[in-house]
Amino acid sequence: MVEFLSLPLSVLIFPGGLFALGLGLLIKGLDRKVAARLQRRVGPPLLQPFFDLIKLAGKDSLIPAEGHAGLFRWVPLAGPAAMALAAAMIPIAGVYRPSAGLGDLLVLFYLLAVPAVVLMLAGAASGSPFGAIGFSREMTMMIAYELPILLVLLSVAVAVGMAQGGAIALSLSDIVAYQQVHGPFIADPRMWPALLCFLFFLPATLGAMPFDSPEAETEILEGPLLDYSGPLLGVFKMMSALKLVVVLGLGITFFFPNGPDGILGLGVFAVKCAVLAILSVTVVRVSTGRMRIDQAFRFFLKLPLALGTTSLVIVLSGI
């Protein structure tokens, strides 16, 4: 009975659902504030993303006449749902251990593809040429960053797996448990290429500069999101916030999950998310310009791919 109750609660409230949403919106607010300060502006209040959501709920939803209304209205709902589920799969050391019945690293990885697909279908469904271009660019970015992140994923999982005597460890809890005993991977020089590759992956998957071609404001007017307004746009903001937490949580799980137990551990986790976000997203986005989509694609085929391959080779050779 507890099992049946705890799973929905973990998706709806903690650590998925409301907790992840709140944390994500908070980090987004922090990101905007820090970015503003770095650019010598004042910036919006920390809680601005919350206010945005509330405001959007009251606006009218405008459905484009040229698009496909059904897809337009219903496709966005899948995004936050998938991300809330994914957030429930992220372990927090000493605080939360996800149930094995939710799935392993592979399931999480493919759930991460759902928001991108939602964005693409939304772009196509709006009937707008900007949406179509956003669709095309989003897919290109996905193809670009998928292979490097797969290599990082394999490196970490195989490293833990080999140390445990098997071939691969795909359970996130196992990866965390291993690092609690042997020290976080961030302190292990073998894993630094993987870490660096992951730092490239973060802004790409979150659609932040310099890899934000799919939602370029100045070129394609935000692409797929252009014709969304009102609560439906709010749904996308939720999806974005939840995805932020999932991806940050994934990074923390891979490289530095260690932390104290209890509420303090929760606070440490939140701080770690914030720090990782600021370092890899905020600082990068205020200091770079946007890469063209073909430049971004070719970039990922060079450095991040090389880093990922190096990391896998190092792990497999058992150095």
Next chain:
Amino acid sequence: MSVSILVAWFGAILLSVGAALFALYMRKVIFFFAFPIAAEFAFLLVGGGTLWAVPLIGEHSGLGTALSLSGLVFFLAGQILALRSGTLSRMLACGILAGMGEIVAVLGIATPTAIIGGGMQFLTLAMAQGLMFLGIGAAFFRLGRHRIDAWKGIGKMMPVTGLCLAIGALSIMGLPPFAGFFSKFMLIHACVAAGQWPIAALLLIGSLIAVLSYGRILRILFFEPYKGPAVAEAPLPILLAMEGLAVLVLGLGLFPNPIVDLVRPITDWAGATAGLPAVIPALAVSWPPSVQLALVGGLASFLIGRRHGELAGWVAFAFMLGAFAAVLGEGGRGDGLSFWFALLAAGMGALNLLYSVGYMRRGHAHGRYYLMFLTAIGGVLGLTAADNLVGFLLFWEIIGGWALYFLALHEETAEARREGGKYFLFSISGASVLFLGVAVLGSGSGGFAFADLARAAPDMPMPLLASGLVLMLAGFVMKMALPPLRVDYQMHPAAMPTPVAGFLSSVLLKCAPYGVLKISALMGGALLLDRLGGPGGIATPMYVLAVLAALTILYAGAKALVETGIKRLLTYATVCQLGYIMLGLSLGSALGVAGGLMHLVNHMLLKDILYLAVGVILAQIHVSDLDQLGGLGRRMPWTMGMMLFAGLSIAGLPPLNGFVSKWLIFQACLQSGHYLLGLAAMMGSLFTLAAILKLAYATFMGQPGPGLADIREAPASMLVPMGLLTAGGILVGLFPGLVLTPVAEIQQALGLEVVAASLAGPLPGPGGWSNLTLTVLMALFAVPVWLYTRLRDSRRKSRRIHLCGNDSYDLRQAQVKTGRLYDAPSAFIRSVLPSSPTGQEGAPHG
């Protein structure tokens, strides 16, 4: 030797000569005829007489070798000359030369089996060629011309003559279910059993050349428009003679033992002379009720189809339902794998036939279509019911053979003819490789029954076992068109009618993984592994297969990404998914086989939905390129919804059913340490996703293309099959145990490792999760999100999209062309992969 035998032999000779002479009363050809015929008979008499005069039986002597070599020379020369002939009668004359050469080549081996083979071939060839001569004579009698090209479409004007000519041609090509198949089988068996593999290989190559020539005749006879004067059917005496011979050829194809019995006394006599027993393999093929129902249904719809096209479709569907029930009834016999495969094939066949009723409303030649379709389905049912290698081979040749060739040519366009010809050749080549493998294994086991094979496998000498296995695997792989044995997209002709293409992709191509699984299980499964040895705990041939499969996934996925032709995109996607199935199966572990089999079922359901959805459009308008479509989503919401479901599922998006089977395959690769294979599989998912989204975008979204104003949603007869398949997909996604429980039973029956699966439990493997749980949880969170969108009861208003104030903009012009959709990846892929021969993969437009 008894008088009756002598009479029968000479009677056969006289019949052929008589037919030839009749044909001779066309002017001018007498020189082309008389000389070759005279030469061949002289040769035969000399060869045969020498054999009897000199006690050669059982020894492979220099004279025998000389005979075989000269026979081969005549055989190959005859086939090549036939291919290059311009006139039908000259072609047949060269065909006689080739036939005699073939017989003498085998007689030179001088074993009792060789004599039976030679004798059978002589009789069947005589009948078939007599048939063809009579047919040509009749047509010539009516038409007065004899260049092949002038006879285009004559089969439509003189249907009975055409049919008889077709039967004759198919028998000469050695295709079942005609008599020529068994005589060819006996010939190849004789060669291989005596260790004369090169002769067998050359015979098969020669018959491929024959396939080219006779295939061309069939194409010209039936699939070209007829432009001549209206002529009557053949004169009655010729007609009766032809029909009699045709019935004989077909009947002996179904029940070959009378021919064997006819030739046996000679063999016994020869064997007695040399002191060798004559070992004749049993040519027993079982035709279970399900197959009979399918074939009878085909004939029924053919006859009805001449006048009532739609009724023929309903009749075909009804017979297929009957066959499905028959398969259910046969459940106890045979192993689980065959039972489930047959059930799925019959079910998919029934659904596609139902769909065809609506699809063919604007079609033509309904009777022919349903006959060929039901034959193909019957072939699959027979394949699963076979209990010996002869039956297996027979049904395999039916599946990939003339039925599909005629279906490929159905549309009767120049493109269809070209593509269909290539498909036929490639298919028969694959079947020929399989033929050789079957002969090798059969000779090694001392018999062709599966029981013999299973019994003999542990002790069979390694070279024999390995080469037989490799040949059979190669034959299977050629059917699936895995690289490098692939001839690009020619294995899946795009011009086929869509329901057939869907059935081909979903069921027929799965016969190859079915074959691989069945043969490796028969030959000992795990024991085979130990004997063959290989890396990472799997046998070397299987490891090679796994690597090939991984390469296929990447290659086909990449090609699908850049492709802009509608059917070709689906073809590449199919090949990609077949790679997944083969990867799972060749890993051999419990998880791998379970994943492969589950993906087989998932792909069957999902790919068929994709084809049928596309078919809804193609039934109403003829388009071949994605750029010609667009904006159809609002007019066919159901079709679009089901297609999106199927597409996203096959691309492996959780929590849909396609992801579940792919997860099993990923786990199987990674858990067994084959990281690179797993990596390839995971990247392939992404390529498939890209291709599917491109297909969905170009078809349903954006602005309507030109000429699409009249497209409507599909009629109920087409929506129901798609809906049933979608429901199946959803059900399998929520309860994977529905598929995994039978899979576990199959694994147990085949002696493989069993996967732990229960009807409602979590997935097998470490870290097993439950898809039902995931789906429910996702839906759970979607509810509050949806409530959020209805919080302040905000209204929904329809409005134009934002175009920066440029409201008179032509949106159709702004539509991103399909070829430019993935510009950067496409450029990269094109720089890495060789381009396809027609160069039609969406090269950047101006």
